[in-house]
Each structure stands twice: as structure tokens, then as C-alpha cells.
Amino acid sequence: MITTDIGIFMNSNFANKISFADNKRENEKIIIFTDLDGTLLDAKTYSFEPAIPALKLLREKDIPLIICSSKTRKEIEYYREKLDNHHPFISENGGGIYIPKDSRFKVQELRFEIDEDDRYQIIRLGARYPDLRKAIIDLQKEGFAVRGFGDMKAEELVSLTNLTLQEAIMAKERDFDEPFIFYGSKDNKKRLLDSIASRGFNYTEGSFLHILGNSDKGKAVSIVIELYKQKYKRLTTIAIGDSPNDIPMLQKVDRPIIVQKPDGRHDHRIDMPNLIKAEGIGPDGWVQAIGSMMQNPI
Numbered sequence: 001m002i003t004t005d006i007g008i009f010m011n012s013n014f015a016n017k018i019s020f021a022d023n024k025r026e027n028e029k030i031i032i033f034t035d036l037d038g039t040l041l042d043a044k045t046y047s048f049e050p051a052i053p054a055l056k057l058l059r060e061k062d063i064p065l066i067i068c069s070s071k072t073r074k075e076i077e078y079y080r081e082k083l084d085n086h087h088p089f090i091s092e093n094g095g096g097i098y099i100p101k102d103s104r105f106k107v108q109e110l111r112f113e114i115d116e117d118d119r120y121q122i123i124r125l126g127a128r129y130p131d132l133r134k135a136i137i138d139l140q141k142e143g144f145a146v147r148g149f150g151d152m153k154a155e156e157l158v159s160l161t162n163l164t165l166q167e168a169i170m171a172k173e174r175d176f177d178e179p180f181i182f183y184g185s186k187d188n189k190k191r192l193l194d195s196i197a198s199r200g201f202n203y204t205e206g207s208f209l210h211i212l213g214n215s216d217k218g219k220a221v222s223i224v225i226e227l228y229k230q231k232y233k234r235l236t237t238i239a240i241g242d243s244p245n246d247i248p249m250l251q252k253v254d255r256p257i258i259v260q261k262p263d264g265r266h267d268h269r270i271d272m273p274n275l276i277k278a279e280g281i282g283p284d285g286w287v288q289a290i291g292s293m294m295q296n297p298i
């Protein structure tokens, strides 16, 4: 199955037949939002190797790939470099939108306050990280067995995640969202989530539980779509994810796609009209998702 899909991308005749994916008709554009952990990246090894031919095809067809992850800016920059990706990206579950300065979007037309550094225009949607840390400490005082990234040394994160030490250090440089582990029963988890809500924060779930403010991947995706609409009259939007933290992102696009989890199942908590369930775990499913997009024009 997987070999066939990669074969499809190797076959230039196939790719040439696909007018849908050409992205060349004036004012038309396909854009793809993708989650990283467990989706484009293997849940355990963080490899995106199976997706390399499909990534190459997207570049050739000039289809923007917009990373939308719970990872930090530093971590995403690390993968953007590996992927040779120069498009805007969304960090920490929708906490921040980073728009490269050379991308010529009219960011100032948006109704948001814009920050700027030497590389990006930045829209901050997330909570302040110190406030999230304080909430985690308060939850610990309340008796919940929670442990956030901020409680861990980088070495502990390495043993927990398979990240390299360098990646773990980047994962700890957080601005808008705190991932944490909860050691407790299902009943206790319900109490924990209620307590987070009563403190005025939200939670979501990817590879970890996350406490965050009023931001989510969907709000950030809507803003990025607005930016692309400045340039293209007809936009087809696609998103690929694997976990509940992807639901808001999947809800905002024309074509929501999920890949299988490491146990070979699709997350049963994700359910919406038009949902496409790609066959294949993580990056193998990602390849299949791109293949089905190419074969089935909207």
C-alpha cells in the first residue's frame, strides 16, 4: 500500500495528469495545513522520510504547506529548515502565527496587533506562558499529579519523548501553551479538566495534555486563510492531523483529513462531516492523504 503510494509520486505521468493540483490557474490556490507530531512526523522517531516524495511534489506544484503544531517556534523552525519550507507557520496549538517578512501578505490589514522581529511578523493569540505555569503549580497544590514541561529538565523530556537533547531544549522554550503529563484515573482526569476550566484556561490533547488560553489551531488557521484570500480568489483548504487538538483546525478547512495513530486506528474522538480517514500511520498516512487529494479534486 505504502510502496504503491510512493510509486504514484515517483510516476511523473501521474503527476502531470493532475490539473487540480497544478495551482497554476490564475487566482486559484490549494493550501495545506499540517500537524507535525504523529502526522507528518512519526510519533516515535519524528521521521518524515516516507513523505519526502510527496513533499517534493507539493513544492513542484507550488502548493504551500503550512505547519500548524503544538511545537514551539524554535522546534518548527528546525523542521522548516529540514523541509526547506518557507511558508507561514502556527506554533503551540494556535498560540502564535509567524509570517515571514518576505511573503508579501498585507498583515497590517488584519484586525490584530502585530509584533515584529528580524524575520517575521507575529500574531500572538495565546496566553502568557508564566500564567500557564502558575496554573500548573496551583493544580499541583490542589493535589493533582500533573507535571509540565516547565517542571522537567531537558534530560527528563528526552527520556519521555525520544527527542534529542537539542530538540528537548527547543521544546522547553515555550510562549503560549504548556504540555503536561497527568498521572491519575479517568475520574480524576475529569476533575482536573474541570479545575483547569474553572481557572479560566482551556485544555487540549495531542501527544500530551496541554493547558492553554483562548487560542486553538482553528482560530489561527482562519487568520492564515484570510491572509491567503488576499492573494487568491479561489482557495481550496486542506488540513491533516491525528489528534483532538487538531479538531479546530480540521473544522476550518474544505477537506479535513486524519491519519492513523501508532496502533493503526483513527482517533475515534475526531468526527465531522467530510472527514477523510487516510490509510496509514503517521507519515505513511500523510502520503496517502496527499495522494487522495491529487486523485479526487473537490
Ligand SMILES: [Mg+2]
Binding pocket: 035, 036, 037, 038, 039, 206, 207, 241, 242, 243
Ligand atoms: Mg499530532
